[in-house]
Amino acid sequence: MSIEVRHVSKSFSAFKALDDVSLRINGGELVALLGPSGSGKTTLLRLIAGLETPDDDSRTSVLFHDRDVSEAKVAERRVGFVFQHYALFRHMTVFDNIAFGLRVKPRSERLPADRIQAKVERLLELVQLKQFGNRFPSQLSGGQRQRVALARALAVEPKVLLLDEPFGALDAKVRQDLRQWLRRLHEQMHVTTVLVTHDQEEALEVADRVVVMNHGRIEQDGSPDELFHNAQTQFVMEFLGQVNMFHGRAVSGFATAGPLRVEFPNYRSDEAAPARVYFRPHDLEVRRRPNGDPSLAATIRRINTAGSLGRVSLTTLDGVPVLVEMTLDELRELSLQEDELVHLYPKQAKVFLDGSAVGHEGKLTTPARSVAS
């Protein structure tokens, strides 16, 4: 079942929580709505569900499978919900919680008891809680409760699954496990799913497509790979992944950040304009001795090897904090020391004119040599 919203706005008094949003989600897709707190993610999800009404605008519509459902009530839209705070019935067992939606159907639509039994058992297996059917919610961990909530939402065979920070209240390790579990579940079920999260790792790992929201608008919409490697706006560049940002200037097809010079053909004017120059942590090479090319000198503040990559935190001579990532082997080979002054050589950069979406993935050019991107 595809979902499409066209020109949707939503105001709360004078505040515009959603500002002319249009989005299509294909049938069977898992799409994450990602953005900072207050960016409008939940409001968009609630509009899709029919829990909010959009502002009056003749261009506005909400379509399920290309059929306008703007007038359809929540129940008619056949959506399954899971929220951050699991709303399981405390006095019912896990089994009864999952069976609930099937048992309260009108008699004419209700499955016979043995089929409900079989269906709930299948769902218990699917969410890996086969042994837990007779427990009460209070006897489960937070992660297990969220899996029950998901099974309960799936029991009534929703056309669309809407998940609002379903793992938000859980600790980091459990979240990580549930993320992978959700992805596997999605691959088995293929229910069109919209996942609201403010956790970029969660969005990039789980979703087929990520929609980045900011101030009630869509900043960028694309595959996790596209978003990470090809940010179209300053906001997305700064929001996704770690990045080192330097204030610089653009003029005549180049941008400069301190001693570094980057190609920036999108800006040809000979009038200098403020620009932001970005380097990802893995795009900076550390050398203990300068090799003659322009570089950024920086002092090592901290070296962290507790992970699959080595992370070196530094401060430039101008006091700008910088993060560099490299393999643990590279780090060992360099045998860097804290408080040591080193030289940073960017392999590639991304430039945006300050305050605008005019950006460019730039090669570094130096009078001495060009560094290929």
Ligand SMILES: Nc1ncnc2c1ncn2[C@@H]1O[C@H](COP(=O)(O)OP(=O)(O)OP(=O)(O)O)[C@@H](O)[C@H]1O
């Ligand atoms: N019923 C409401 N009445 C007034 N303002 C509201 C209402 N619902 C949401 N808002 C406002 O609309 C904005 C968007 O809210 P929304 O819940 O959609 O954001 P969000 O991106 O989901 O944020 P979070 O990650 O914090 O949940 C917020 O500034 C919020 O305060």
